[in-house]
Amino acid sequence: MPGNKAVVKTGNEKSISPAVIKRLPRYYRYLGDLLKNDVVRISSKELSQRMNVTASQIRQDLNNFGGFGQQGYGYNVEYLYNEMGKILGLDRTNNIIIVGAGNLGQALANNQDFDSNGFKIIGLFDVNPRLIGMTVRGVEVYDIDMLETFLKEHEVMIAALTLPKSKAVKVAEQLVDLGIKALWNFAPVDLHFSEDILVENVHLAESIMTLSYRIHSQNQ
Numbered sequence: 001m002p003g004n005k006a007v008v009k010t011g012n013e014k015s016i017s018p019a020v021i022k023r024l025p026r027y028y029r030y031l032g033d034l035l036k037n038d039v040v041r042i043s044s045k046e047l048s049q050r051m052n053v054t055a056s057q058i059r060q061d062l063n064n065f066g067g068f069g070q071q072g073y074g075y076n077v078e079y080l081y082n083e084m085g086k087i088l089g090l091d092r093t094n095n096i097i098i099v100g101a102g103n104l105g106q107a108l109a110n111n112q113d114f115d116s117n118g119f120k121i122i123g124l125f126d127v128n129p130r131l132i133g134m135t136v137r138g139v140e141v142y143d144i145d146m147l148e149t150f151l152k153e154h155e156v157m158i159a160a161l162t163l164p165k166s167k168a169v170k171v172a173e174q175l176v177d178l179g180i181k182a183l184w185n186f187a188p189v190d191l192h193f194s195e196d197i198l199v200e201n202v203h204l205a206e207s208i209m210t211l212s213y214r215i216h217s218q219n220q
């Protein structure tokens with residue numbers, strides 16, 4: 001990708017651009033739908049039409065990982081789906097904790113889709129005594145004071161932050177001090193850590209502001 005210097009390294013030291021990585025979950029979702037509909041193979045042209053991207057984009061993206069297609073045959077859907085899953089790390093269980101068991105924390109815990117993708121929510125944490133001890137889809141809400149002990153006893157890959165903005169930075173720092181390497185941040189605040197701490201921000205408000213901009217710029 002000319003001019004784009006932002007790249008990440010895979011385990012085998014190959015650099016993959018963040019733009020490609022961002023597209024992978026979408027490939028995975030489309031392939032999963034094809035698989036559910038018993039589609040065995042698909043050409044890059046047909047996949048591109050369904051996904052509304054160019055066939056050459058698909059070929060380029062997949063070539064980053066060694067291709068997977070065969071000339072004249074296209075892609076084997078199940079194979080590609082499984083390989084995509086491996087690339088995305090979905091072939092193993094990724095334990096998640098949720099810090100902040102309010103509206104959003106509970107909504108995340110209630111989402112069954114995470115399970116099917118190998119994400120397992122194993123605990124929620126809160127400061128509110130009225131929430132501590134309750135369960136959300138079988139997952140317990142623990143006192144935040146239990147965090148250190150819990151993290152010693154469980155291997156946790158990702159911590160989701162669904163607590164007030166005013167508390168998010170301090171709790172994120174605490175999580176990092178306790179060994180958490182990946183933060184899935186929903187609080188409307190920017191978190192700054194060293195490179196080895198991965199932060200993925202999810203801000204629905206920013207998404208709707210983008211939509212608002214597009215609506216209003218059309219009307220000008």
Ligand SMILES: NC(=O)c1ccc[n+]([C@@H]2O[C@H](COP(=O)([O-])OP(=O)(O)OC[C@H]3O[C@@H](n4cnc5c(N)ncnc54)[C@H](O)[C@@H]3O)[C@@H](O)[C@H]2O)c1
Pocket residue numbers: 099100101102103104105125126127128131144161162163164165167171185186187188202203204205
């Ligand atoms: N990213 C998004 O798209 C999006 C969407 C909705 C809400 N949010 C944000 O997510 C956060 C949660 O929103 P909500 O509607 O669930 O709020 P909420 O008030 O329902 O829940 C927040 C929970 O955090 C708990 N909490 C407070 N301090 C804590 C601490 N130190 N440790 C652990 N838990 C603590 C509270 O007791 C409460 O249960 C807010 O920051 C909100 O702005 C983000």
